Amino acid sequence: MRLTARSRNTNMAVCIAVIAKENYPLYIRSVPTQNELKFHYTVHTSLDVVEEKISAVGKSLGDQRELYLGLLYPTEDYKLKPNILNWRTRYGYVTNSKVKFVIVVDSSNTSLRDNEIRSMFRKLHNSFTDVMCNPFHNPGDPIQSKAFDGIVSGMMVQTG
Amino acid sequence: MECQEEKPIIYTMENKPIVTCAGDQSLFTSLYTSLAQQLPREPMEWRRTYGRAPKMIHLEANFVQFKEELLPKEGNKALLTFPFLHIYWTDCCDTEVYKGSVKEDMMRWQNSLRAHGSADWVIIVVETNDNKKKNKTNILPRSSIVDKIRSDFCNKQNDRCVVLSDPLKDSSRSQESWNSLLLKLRTLLLMSFTKNLGRFEDDMRTLREKRTQPGWSFCEYFMVQEELAFVFEMLQQFEDALVQYDELDALFTQYVLNFGAGDTANWLGSFCAPVRNWSGLLLRRPIDMEKRDGIQRGEASLLDLRSYLFSRQCTLLIFLQRPWEVTQRALELLHNCVQELRLLEVSVLEGALDCWVFLSCLEVLHRIEGCCDQAQLAANCSHTVGLWAYATDKLKSLGELCGLVSEKGPTSEDLNRTVDLLAGLGDERPETVNSLQSPYKKLKEALSSVEAFERHYLELSHAAMEMYRAISRLRSARLVGKSLAEFYMRKGDPERAETFLQEALKSYVSEGWSLPVTHTRKQIAECQKLLSRTEDYLQTSALLAGDVNLTTEERKHFCQEILTFAGKSGDQSHKVTLSMGVFTQLTRLQFRPATASVHSGAVLQVELTLRCLMPVSVRIQQLAASIHFDLERGGTNGRSKGAQRQTNPGIVEFHQANPSAGPPSSSASPSLELDEIQDRSPSDNSLNSTGVVCKNTHLVMRRHDSNSPPDTPNCVSPPAVAMKEGAQMLQVQDVTLEPGNNSIVFTAPSGQPGTYTLRQLFATVGQVQFVLPHIYPSVQYEVYSQEPQLTVEPLSEPLLAGLPQMVKFTLLTGHYAVKKGDALQLSNTDTMPILPSTSCSARISNPAAELVAESALSIQSSEKVTSISLPPTPPYHTLEFQLEVLCVIPSGTERPANERLTNGEVRHRPRSYSHPDTPMTAIDQRMSIDCPWSIYSTLLALTFYIPFKTKHSLLSAGNRKYIQVCVQNVSDLNFTLAEVKLAEKQHVSLELQSLNTKTQQLLCSKHSVFCLWEVRWKDDLPSCLQCVFSADFSPVNQDVSAFKPFHYQFQLERVTTLYSVQAEIFPPAGEQHCRSGFLCGLEVSITRLTEPAEGEVAEDSKTDSDGLKTTKLMYEVADSSSNWAVCGKSSGMVSMPMAASATHKVQIEVMPLFAGHLPFPKIKVLKYLPHTAAVAIQPDPDSCVENDSLSLLDKTLDDQADTASIRSRGSVHSVGSGDQQQRGVAMPRLEPFSPGQVFNHSHTRQVLVLPSTDDHIMEVNAT
Structure with a gap:
């Protein structure tokens, strides 16, 4: 039950990652001021849940696969001050070609609606498709597209 | 009947809706048991307001004696104590009694109910046969009492009075009356619920809508809505109860968020108080009254409220058999609380939250364990593992905070902190005082000593890891392992840490996560350094030194570590061998010359391009590549084999993945290690079979599971490399490798002819040796030995016979060195003399086609031999010179006698033949040359063409x-x-x-x-x-x-003209000109011009019967162009007398078919040979007629045995085949004259033919 509508900022991802079918990162970007390494670790770990969800989805729904995997799991990160805890929520998405998208959002955005996350993933997926359509892009190579970068930047939390 | 206390106990959730009983208490007591039993027996459908789905519920009730105090006062919102139904019991059957006392009592009861606005009542009249019998005399019909009551109280509500007959008898009638009573009670109860709960909910909503008003308090509202939840719980409607709590949860959350967004509510102030108690969740009681009271009083802290709320949700979820939702919600709750405290800027003692989270995690887990069996727990690890991991994490940070992780143990400051933290835990709850393994006890114990902490921490870590593994969340398990490793490192136990780190590293490397790889590797390096595992440490250092994820300073540090070790002047035998790939990469190899094939003794350079990954320049004492040498078999000419098949000649590119970073390529599989095998016959060492063997089939052929992470192509820890000591090697001393690409040039050994394969590459830096165990793709070069070769080729194509032509002599010296005085001896031939030339010079060039020297050539010709003395030329050089030669054009039929060359060979007479590519006739001219390096003559051929x-x-x-x-x-x-x-x-x-x-x-x-x-x-x-x-x-x-x-x-x-033929056409008589379609006369006169010669007589003539010598001729008038029609005989025989000027005339009628100037018809004269004549030669008659052109030569020359002479037609005829002669004996035949023997005067003459007079159509025929 939500009683008050809050004005919502859609730029709330703190980390966006694209992971290849073979589970190596194709693209991973986090808010620059944060600990990049930590995000690498946690995005990597979240692949466990992604894979779990993919296999579960595959069993139950057959061909009509839902690409959006929903909330993966929340974890705790330390921010700069060690005793101030910061919760991150990871959301997962997998394309038909088993490329995974993981978006980590700051948990202060608890009011984030599911469909907002979905639309972020859709945007990401569309841009990713554009990258793949580029004849000069070698599938499997890390993504180095300005357009994709731009889309990702639009979804990231703007920290000065 | 149980006598209820005034204030109902609501500690236990065995509450039931309260139903009051008034009237005859003893009557009720007698019926209570069966009533309480039977009421919930059948479910009732509960239709609900606000469109909520109807539900079947089993109703129960708590029957209490009616007291006025039980009735809710105005404003009392308590629902649990709310009496939903009031029953008045009576078994009165006596009108008098009724009128006397019962009615009055009822009135009082009704009035007090009405005073409190309660309309939910029913009057039950119990009727027994005993009563009837007892009062038989003054009996009024039973119905009359009921009717009386109804008329007195149930104004239009007849259903408010129910009759129960013979309740204690076991008869069908009694059963029936019971059923109808129960049904009535249930219906009335539900009606009451609907009405009262509906009213309550309305009030509650109203209250909620007031939340923006200043005085509104969440805690108050909380109590109200919880009341509703209690009722639902009481009615066993846990789902509905849970909804109430969830709504409260959401409402509170929203407020906190709004607070965070700057929208402050006054009542939130109480929740912003500093946290003083962090005793964790308490889930063992259905209702934690302490906390509830706190909330009611508005004194609860945020954690209290959250704890209480969650404990209630937990209870309901467990009632609903959804324990796994509890774990999930628990994790969310813990996250949420931490977040909310931050939002509300509540000051918390450092570590207090860790305590709270730790205790709460364990409490939830204990609660879940309490309601599930082991099998269920094991199957649902995925739900609990998050809590385990979280608890582990928290304990670790607590341990770090309290100084329990460091090697030295806690300081006094740490101890103070511990005491503060423990103080906030409060006393242990009475529920768990006696249990040995309570979360409280665990935490207290863990914080009490280093050893206990370690024990607890390891226990938790391993439990979490085991669980992660069990549900195959291996990455998470490894992350826990990594954190465990960090713990061990801090404890000073690098040995244990390393195993965990290595495992994690393997996973990161195999999945290509470069940043975690770098970080983990750094930790491993630390471990290895502590463990003084030099080799591993150096290997890891090398990897890190080349890792672009690190800063230059860090890379330099690790590079320096290697160099420092290398610089140690220790025991020379103890050399550390490391994999080359981490230090420098071989990217390119280039041969000079590009063919990678040189003659023995020549210079072959190999240029290696090495990409040095180190951040600083490294000085290498020795860089060497070992070589495998294969003695070349077979021919000595290496050139025939050529260079290796490459697109770019002489250059080999090596592609390899970056070992430290980058995604593993999908095709990354171990490269094939191939070896050549040869099977030789033991007797004569001849080759039986040869083949290629793959040495690492077990790696290459291994099945790649598509699900499992790809194999680790770039070694986590480098394999031990064994250097193969090759006898020969490429080496350079003292090179400095700069970061980035370096080019190193080796001079390859090329002494013996054979194949050299580069096998291994190693770089020595002091004590450290970097080895590349296999150079792949395999690289080889060839050294060959070559025989001298002499070739002669025309300087310009084609060589023309009859003119002086330049030919180029090319001598590839091969292994032979031309000494001073060496000369080429050319056997002279008449058909191709070598023309002496004054300015003849020889050019000597080296294998790279660069001119080395030029010197004059001296040529001495004797009668038989031309001697060319060669200038001294080193081996494997090219000597070139040009000579002018002339090929004599053979002139005719002369056949030179077979000659012998000076060297005794039969001279090959040059033979002319026509070449398909050119119209010119070709002559092959052979030369025989004696060379100083061979006892055999070299035979060379040149082809000349006659122009x-x-x-x-x-x-x-x-x-x-x-x-x-x-x-x-x-x-x-x-x-x-x-x-x-x-x-x-x-x-x-x-x-x-x-x-x-x-x-x-x-x-x-x-x-x-x-x-x-x-x-x-x-x-x-x-x-x-x-x-x-x-x-x-x-x-x-x-x-x-x-x-x-x-x-x-x-x-x-047969040059002489024998006969002349003259023809004349005469127009018809009386006409001046011929006309087409009219017959004309053709007169042919054949005149003998000469006396026949002697030989001719014998051949041609025949003595006639009258003794006169005559020659028989045959004439033939033929018109090939259809201008003329020959009428009558067109051919005939004439006998020519053997005297000169003898003339024979023949008249023939011809008719012109067209008008115009028509050529004369053709007149042919042939020799007639009677069958008796002994003529040796008779060509085919057909060919006789046609063969009057000279084109015969070309047609037949090819087949002729001797085509050197071009002969006249007559001689062609003289060559006949045998079977033609055989045939010619039997029949008379015709033979044509040679051209010139018969002269035709009228050849090509024309005559004018006029068109016939009546011709109206003019035909124009252009031929």
Whole structure:
């Protein structure tokens, strides 16, 4: 039950990652001021849940696969001050070609609606498709597209 | 009946809706048991307001004695104590009694109910047979009492009075009356619920809507809505109850968020108080009254509220058999609380939250364990593992905070902190005081000592890891392992840490996560350093030094670690061998020369491009590549094998993945390690079979599971490399490798001929040796030894016979060194003399085709031999010189006798033949050369082409004879022809008068020149003429001295004109001209011109019957162009007398078919040979008729056995085949005359034919 509508900022991802079918990162970007390494670790770990969800989805729904995997799991990160805890929520998405998208959002955005996350993933997926359509892009190579970068930047939390 | 206390106990959730009982208490007591039992027996459908789905519920009730105090006062919102139904019991059957006391009692009861606005009541009249019997006399009909009650109280509500008959009897009637009573009670209860709860909910909503007003308090509202939840719980509607709590949860969350967004509510102030108690969740009680009271009083802290709320949700979820939702919600709650405290800026003691989270995690887990069996727990690890991991994490940070992780143990400051933290835990709850393993006890114990902490922490970590593994969340398990490793490192136990780190590293490497790889590797390096595992440490350092994820300083540090070790002057035998790949990468290899194939002793350079990954320049004492040498078998000429198949000659590119970072390529599989095997026969060492063997099949052929992470191609820890000591190696000393690409040039050994394969590469830096165990793709070069080779080729194509031509001699010296005095001996031939030249020089060039020297060549010619002395030339050089040679054009029919060459071989007479590619006739000219390096002569062939084609023909005009020679230039050059002469060899009296006016004539390419001579004779014209045509020719624009002679011999036979044929056409009589369609006369007169010669008589003539010698001729009038129709005989025989000027005339009728100037019909005269004549030669009659052109030569020459001489047509005829002769004996045959023997005067004459007079159509025929 939500009683008050809050004005919502859609730029709330703190980390966006694209992971290849073979589970190596194709693209991973986090808010620059944060600990990049930590995000690498946690995005990597979240692949466990992604894979779990993919296999579960595959069993139950057959061909009509839902690409959006929903909330993966929340974890705790330390921010700069060690005793101030910061919760991150990871959301997962997998394309038909088993490329995974993981978006980590700051948990202060608890009011984030599911469909907002979905639309972020859709945007990401569309841009990713554009990258793949580029004849000069070698599938499997890390993504180095300005357009994709731009889309990702639009979804990231703007920290000065 | 139980006597209820005034304040109902609501500690236990065994509450039931309260139903009050008034009236006859003893009656009720007697019925209570069966009533309480039977009421919930059947479910009732509960239709609900607000569109909520109807539900079937089993109703229960708590029957209490009616007291006025039980009735809710105005404003009392308590629902649990709310009496939903009031029952008045009576078994009165006596009207008097009723009127006397019961009615009054009822009135009082009704009034008090009405006073409190309660309309939910029912009056039950119990009727027993005993009663009836007892009061038989003054009995009123039972119904009358009921009717009375109804009329007195149940104003229009007849259903509010129920009769229960014989309740204690076991009869069908009693059962029926019970059922109807129960149904009534249930219906009334539900009605009451609907009405009262509906009203309550409305009130509650109203209250909620007031939340924006200043005085509104969440805690108050909380209590109200919780009341509703309690009722639902009481009604066993846990789902609905849970909804109430969830709504409260959401409401509170929203407020906190709004607070965070700057929208502060006053009542939130109480939740912003500093946290003083962090005792964790308490889930063992259904309702934690302490906390509830706190909330009610508005004194609860945020954690209290959250804890209480969650404990209630937990209870309900467990009632609903959804324990796994509890774990999930628990994790969310813990996250959320931490977040909310931050939002509300509540001050919390450092570590307090960790305590709270730790305790709460364990409490939830304990609660879940309490309601599930082991199998269920094991199957649902995925739900609990998050809590385990979280608890582990928290304990770790607590341990770090309290100084329990460091090697030295806690400081006093740490101890103070511990005491503070423990103080916030409060006392242990009474529920768990006696249990040995309570979360409280665990935490207290863990914080009490280093050892206990370690024990607890390891226990938790391992539990979490085990669980992660069990649900195959391996990455998470490894992350826990990594954190465990960090713990061990801090404890000073690197050995245990390393195993965990290595495992994690393997996973990161295999999945290509470069940043975690770098970080983990750094930790491993630390471990290895502590463990003083030098080799591993250096290997890891090398990897890190080349890791671009690290800062330059860090990389330099690790590089320095290697260099420091390398610089130690320790035991020389203890060398550390590391994998080359981490230090430097071989990217390119280039051979110079690019063929990678040199002759023995030559210089072959190999340039390696090494990409050094180190951040600083590294000085290498020795860089070497070991070589595997294979003695070359088979031919000694290495060139035939050529270079390796490469697109880029001489360059080998090596592609390899970056070992430290980057995604593992999908095709990354171990490279094939191939070895050659050869099976040789033991007896004679001949090769039986050869093949290739893959040495690492077990790696290559391994099945790649698509699900499992790809194999680790870039070694986590480098494999131990064993250096193979090769006898030969490429090496350079003291090179400095700069970061980035370095180019190192080796000089490859090339002593022995054979194949050299580069196997391993190693770089030595002091004590450290970097080894590349296999160079792949395999790289080899060849060293060969070559025999000297002499080739002769024309300088320009084609070589023309008859003109001086330059030919190039090329000598590849191979392994032979040409010494001073060495000479080539060329056997001279007449047909191709070598022309002496003054300025003949030889060029010597090295294998790279660079000119080394140039020296004059001395050529000495003797009668038989031309000797060319060669300048001294080193081996594997090329000696080139040019000589001018002339190929004599064979002139005619002369057959030179077989000659012997100087070396005794049979001289090969050059043979001319026509070549398919060129119209020129080709001559192969062979040369025999004796070379100083061989006892055998070298035979070489050159092909020359004759630039001319010559034809001759005899032309006659009556008795006069002309000879025409046609010279056709078939070459591509233009020539000047001069001094054209024709000579007859045998007959001196014969004069050949030239009719050619020009002395010099241009003969362009593909053109012909015709020359004509008139034959004059004095006495007699010989029947056979031997002619020689000679001319001088030279290419256009050349000096006169360049003229070379050209001869052409031919023979003419039967030259003399024997007969003349004259034809005349006479128009029909009376006409001046012939007309088409009219017969004309054709008169043919054949005249013998000469006396037959002696030989001719014997051959041709036949003695006639009248003794006169005659020659039989046959004539034939043939008109090939259909201008004429021959009427009558077109051919016939004439006998010519053997006297000169004998004439024979023949008349033939012909008719012109067209008008115009028509050519005369053709008249042919043939020799007739009777069958008795002993004629040896008779060509085919058909060919006789047709073969009157000279084109015969080309057609038949190919097949002739000897084509060197071009002969006249007569001689062609003289060569016949045997079977033709056989045939010719039987039949008379015709033989044509040679051209010139019969002269036709009317050849090509025309006669005018007029059209026939009545012709209206003019036919024009253009032929």
